[in-house]
Amino acid sequence: MAIFVYAESHDGKYKKAGLEAVAYAKAIADVAGDTVTAIAFNVTESSDELYKYGATKVLKVDNAALKNFDANSYAKAVAELAAGEVVVVPSTNDGASFAPLLALKLNASLVTNVEKAPTAVAPLTVARKAFSGKGIETVAVSGKAVVTLLQNSFGVKENAVAGSEEAVSVSVSDADAKVKVTGVEVAQTGAIDLKEAEVVVSAGRGLKGPExxxxxxxxxxxxxxxxxxxxxxxxxxxxxHAEHVGQTGKAIAPNLYIAIGISGAIQHLAGVNGSKTIVVINNDAEAPFFKAADYGIVGDAFEVVPKLIEEVKKLKGVA
Ligand SMILES: Cc1cc2nc3c(=O)[nH]c(=O)nc-3n(C[C@H](O)[C@H](O)[C@H](O)COP(=O)(O)OP(=O)(O)OC[C@H]3O[C@@H](n4cnc5c(N)ncnc54)[C@H](O)[C@@H]3O)c2cc1C
Structure with a gap:
């Protein structure tokens, strides 16, 4: 059973979501007794980065038509190279956009938002987040499968192998792009990507105002x-709006989620209940969020947060 993975990158460097997808593909390969082949577009970073997470082979594509994301072009390029039974794609904006087209091109089944290592490979049996995160669905797929991996769900687990890379080409040109990027305006620089963040500090209406x-x-x-x-x-x-998390916003799964002045409505929880550790600060001891919390502080955010800041500063030796 050959396992392929799309190793997502940005500006020539592998993204954390891409490395996590490689680690997940390796988990499938370990159950199948096979190896992982990673597909990378316009990456300048060393392939050692992928061997570390379990890719035995790295297929490197250098193609100007793949510089900007286009779902049709990406699906076409991956489909040309992924000659296997399983293709893992990270469930990023790009991955989630092209995975359905890829499944179509490969005549494969699509399983989205998978979050745990497979329990079997014949047939491929994986767990996926379902019902807005209120349940986990186990699905068995016969035949080829394209699997999208929920970000921050499996972990960027090291599982080093000896690997090699190969420069390959695909028949993708600018003419394949259905959507062309005509301009990019950077709204925020230096900010940590919410979907990739290990720690998220979140606040709600309890904060009273933007000030x-x-x-x-x-x-x-x-x-x-x-x-x-x-x-x-x-x-x-x-x-x-880019900060809004929940059922109708972004779904995130950081290692630590700190919720301040947020009630914990089910629609909010749907987007954050994959977090490894949840800390809730709320002045109402009956706030529903406390039921989902690992740690809870019943108190006024305007007293608790400044104290928390003071303590973190002391720990970090910051004045
Ligand atoms: C179809 C649908 C989709 C939705 N999708 C989403 C979604 O994606 N994401 C989302 O977040 N919501 C979503 N909602 C809205 C959701 O139902 C809640 O209304 C919303 O999450 C509440 O936001 P909040 O907790 O900030 O505000 P509130 O419900 O007003 O809660 C404020 C909290 O702050 C606490 N508080 C007040 N003062 C303080 C203080 N000084 N210190 C500490 N705590 C304090 C209060 O005790 C309270 O628990 C959706 C609703 C619907 C119907």
Missing amino acids: NWGMIEELAQLLGAATASSKPVADIGWRP
């Missing part, structure tokens, strides 16, 4: 975290 986000940003900065928010906060314009 009170200074302490949220300070805590996030000290912890090397991304900031997030509940939906109403983004709807009223206190925070950018």
Whole structure:
């Protein structure tokens, strides 16, 4: 059973989601007793980075038509190279966009939002997040499968192998692109990508107004975290929509999610309940979020957060 994986990159470097996908592909290969072949587009970084997570072979494509993402071009290029039974794709914006087309081109089944190592390979049996995160569905796929891996779900697990790379070409040209990028405007520089973040500091309507986000940003900065928010906060314009997490926003699964002044409605939980550790700060001991919390602080955010900042500063030796 040959296992392929799309190793997503940005600006010539592998993304964390790409490395996690390679680690996941290796977990499938270990059950199948086979090896992993990774597919990389326009990457300048060393392939050692992929051998570390379990790719025995790295197929490197250098093609100008793949510089900007286009679902049709990416699906076509991966389909030309992935001559195997399973193709793993990270469930990033790009991955989730081209995986259905890839499945179509390969005449394969598509299994989305997979989050755990497979329990069997004949047939491939994997667990996927279902019902907005309230359940886990186990599916068995006969025949070829394209599997999208939920970000931050499996972990970027090292599983080093001896590997080799090969420069390959694909028949993709600019004419294959159905959507062309005509301009890019960077809205935020230096910010940590919410979907890739290990730590997320999130706040809701309990913060009373946008002028009170200074302490949220300070805590996030000290912890090397991304900031997030509940939906109403983004709807009223206190925070950018890109920060909205939940059923109708981004689904995230960081190692640590700190929820401040957020009630914990099911629609919010749907996007964050994959987090490894959840800390809730709320002044209402009956707030539903405490049921999903690993650690809870019943208290006023305006007292608790500054104290937390003070303690983190002491620990880090920051004035
Ligand atoms: C179809 C649908 C989809 C939705 N999708 C989403 C989604 O994707 N994401 C999402 O977030 N919501 C979503 N919602 C909205 C969701 O149901 C909740 O209304 C929303 O999550 C509540 O946001 P909140 O917790 O910030 O505000 P509130 O419900 O107003 O809660 C504020 C919390 O802050 C606490 N608080 C107040 N003052 C303080 C203080 N000083 N210190 C500490 N705590 C304090 C309160 O006790 C309360 O628990 C959706 C709703 C629907 C119907």
